Amino acid sequence: MPLYGGIEGGGTKFVCAVGTGPDDLRREIRFPTSTPRENIGESLAFFRQATDELGPLDAVGIASFGPLDPDPRSPTFGYVTTTPKPGWAHTDFAGEVRRALGVPVGFDTDVNVAALGEYRWGAAQGLNTFVYLTIGTGIGGGAMVEGQLVHGLMHPEMGHMRIPHDRTRDPFRGACSYHGDCLEGLAAGPAIEARWGMSPAEMPPDHPAWALEAEYLAYGVVNLILAMSPQRIMMGGGVMEQKQLFAPLRRHVQELLNGYVQARAISDEIDGYIVPPSLGNRSGVLGAIALAEMAARAKS
Amino acid sequence: MPLYGGIEGGGTKFVCAVGTGPDDLRREIRFPTSTPRENIGESLAFFRQATDELGPLDAVGIASFGPLDPDPRSPTFGYVTTTPKPGWAHTDFAGEVRRALGVPVGFDTDVNVAALGEYRWGAAQGLNTFVYLTIGTGIGGGAMVEGQLVHGLMHPEMGHMRIPHDRTRDPFRGACSYHGDCLEGLAAGPAIEARWGMSPAEMPPDHPAWALEAEYLAYGVVNLILAMSPQRIMMGGGVMEQKQLFAPLRRHVQELLNGYVQARAISDEIDGYIVPPSLGNRSGVLGAIALAEMAARAKS
Numbered sequence: 001m002p003l004y005g006g007i008e009g010g011g012t013k014f015v016c017a018v019g020t021g022p023d024d025l026r027r028e029i030r031f032p033t034s035t036p037r038e039n040i041g042e043s044l045a046f047f048r049q050a051t052d053e054l055g056p057l058d059a060v061g062i063a064s065f066g067p068l069d070p071d072p073r074s075p076t077f078g079y080v081t082t083t084p085k086p087g088w089a090h091t092d093f094a095g096e097v098r099r100a101l102g103v104p105v106g107f108d109t110d111v112n113v114a115a116l117g118e119y120r121w122g123a124a125q126g127l128n129t130f131v132y133l134t135i136g137t138g139i140g141g142g143a144m145v146e147g148q149l150v151h152g153l154m155h156p157e158m159g160h161m162r163i164p165h166d167r168t169r170d171p172f173r174g175a176c177s178y179h180g181d182c183l184e185g186l187a188a189g190p191a192i193e194a195r196w197g198m199s200p201a202e203m204p205p206d207h208p209a210w211a212l213e214a215e216y217l218a219y220g221v222v223n224l225i226l227a228m229s230p231q232r233i234m235m236g237g238g239v240m241e242q243k244q245l246f247a248p249l250r251r252h253v254q255e256l257l258n259g260y261v262q263a264r265a266i267s268d269e270i271d272g273y274i275v276p277p278s279l280g281n282r283s284g285v286l287g288a289i290a291l292a293e294m295a296a297r298a299k300s
Numbered sequence: 301m302p303l304y305g306g307i308e309g310g311g312t313k314f315v316c317a318v319g320t321g322p323d324d325l326r327r328e329i330r331f332p333t334s335t336p337r338e339n340i341g342e343s344l345a346f347f348r349q350a351t352d353e354l355g356p357l358d359a360v361g362i363a364s365f366g367p368l369d370p371d372p373r374s375p376t377f378g379y380v381t382t383t384p385k386p387g388w389a390h391t392d393f394a395g396e397v398r399r400a401l402g403v404p405v406g407f408d409t410d411v412n413v414a415a416l417g418e419y420r421w422g423a424a425q426g427l428n429t430f431v432y433l434t435i436g437t438g439i440g441g442g443a444m445v446e447g448q449l450v451h452g453l454m455h456p457e458m459g460h461m462r463i464p465h466d467r468t469r470d471p472f473r474g475a476c477s478y479h480g481d482c483l484e485g486l487a488a489g490p491a492i493e494a495r496w497g498m499s500p501a502e503m504p505p506d507h508p509a510w511a512l513e514a515e516y517l518a519y520g521v522v523n524l525i526l527a528m529s530p531q532r533i534m535m536g537g538g539v540m541e542q543k544q545l546f547a548p549l550r551r552h553v554q555e556l557l558n559g560y561v562q563a564r565a566i567s568d569e570i571d572g573y574i575v576p577p578s579l580g581n582r583s584g585v586l587g588a589i590a591l592a593e594m595a596a597r598a599k600s
Contacts, residue, residue: 067562082562129452143528146448152429152529153563160560161523164462178560223461227527228443229452260460260478262367262382263453 005060006288015285018050035087044100061106061291063113070108078107106295111142112149117287123278127231134237139184159184163219187216205244218252236277305360306588315585318350335387344400361406361591363413370408378407406595411442412449417587423578431530434537439484459484463519487516505544518552536577
């Protein structure tokens with residue numbers, strides 16, 4: 001019976017787990033994101049103790065914040081590259097884990113890995129082309145196209161697409177330090193908070209912030225539909241905990257497309273087309289287990 | 301020695317060819333797009349005569365305007381589906397050719413097939429993730445991701461992405477009958493002509509239309525970079541015959557990304573990143589030959 005380790009290295013917290021899937025997670029730990037030395041050390045200590053108790057791991061999967069290098073043919077494969085996060089730039093994340101544990105290590109962006117988790121056990125099962133978006137302190141997106149996680153030149157950075165911004169209606173300049181009013185700059189949690197002077201978590205469901213939020217998110221979703229023709233879009237993250245966002249978002253997507261993409265999934269079945277991730281906030285760590293499974297298979 | 305047929309069925313003209321690649325196109329014909337009966341009839345007559353002279357074809361590849369069904373598992377595979385083009389809606393384009401000639405037939409969007417042509421013999425050789433955009437009477441895009449042409453739910457419709465539009469600077473409302481001021485509505489040939497009251501073909505290279513055009517195209521390109529992380533973007537079509545567009549377009553792309561995607565291809569080598577298709581206006585018909593090659597291989 002194989003056994004896998006997963007690391008979800010997020011911007012604010014780490015989650016590590018050992019197991020084989022959603023019904024078989026035998027150990028789990030979480031700790032705040034700090035320095036690579038501390039976080040990788042804590043992860044390795046956790047895996048070593050789990051190994052003592054449960055037996056050896058076959059592989060480890062790592063879902064990491066980026067930017068990072070997910071290309072196995074690259075000399076810097078497995079590195080977190082140019083992040084502004086203190087201490088993390090140019091960290092050989094996957095290499096350190098591989099050398100310490102002596103097992104194959106899979107490595108990809110947190111959002112690609114969450115997409116993989118949903119593909120393996122969640123709302124993307126049976127599909128081959130889909131998008132996983134997370135709307136929280138930032139906006140990120142992972143995707144599978146024709147059965148392959150998307151990397152290309154580096155990896156997608158969907159949150160930074162440019163969308164229409166009517167400054168007459170919404171004079172807020174945008175909160176992205178690189179782009180001002182890109183999608184993330186207009187619609188991630190910090191943008192909502194800066195625009196309205198109130199934490200999104202404290203806003204009632206009928207606060208006008210949510211109507212505007214649904215419009216901005218719809219622009220992003222529409223652009224992704226037109227760019228890569230996904231069979232489904234999963235939307236998670238802290239902001240999407242506001243479940244009242246889904247109905248107006250779906251309606252805006254239909255209105256913006258205006259019948260141009262003639263697909264029943266969009267015209268008639270949009271409630272099943274734009275959906276929350278069915279693994280909830282466990283897409284990432286379960287995706288890391290699925291990535292470990294792939295890494296083990298690739299080596300055998 | 302194998303022999304392939306290719307059909308490029310475009311919005312205004314058809315091109316059919318027989319051969320094996322760019323250095324070996326043995327017969328070629330072009331005629332205006334009219335009705336399916338006429339155009340498919342002309343194509344078949346051309347292939348029959350070529351076959352009499354050159355020997356049997358191993359397969360045919362069809363690059364078609366859309367919307368269409370490129371999914372081989374679908375009952376309507378090979379159909380042009382809901383096009384407003386008179387007579388073409390619900391036409392079994394690939395099926396008619398397959399039944400008449402008795403050979404395997406590949407079928408995909410004109411832009412995906414042009415992307416394939418560039419991959420096989422042109423500017424995308426050796427890449428696995430790239431975009432082919434055409435800017436002409438409309439704006440369309442095809443893409444390969446991790447070695448597979450993108451289909452997903454249907455196929456991409458990149459020209460209809462929404463981008464920022466500053467109505468103070470450019471009060472033109474947009475020319476897209478579905479979306480008004482989407483990318484195509486702002487930047488395709490008819491939009492340029494309607495905005496300035498002059499055919500783009502007659503505009504001098506220093507006409508202010510081109511500066512604005514480069515800005516709009518840059519928004520589209522940036523969104524595609526962020527959505528799917530292509531290793532290269534090829535830009536063809538009638539509007540891109542204005543070669544003076546490339547320099548400001550590349551500069552705007554760098555400015556809009558503002559260093560966020562840290563890849564040398566963009567920061568240092570953008571002249572090789574955003575490029576004209578190296579097959580020029582032959583990407584489509586040569587892509588159709590490459591598609592035939594794939595269809596023959598799939599059957600053998």
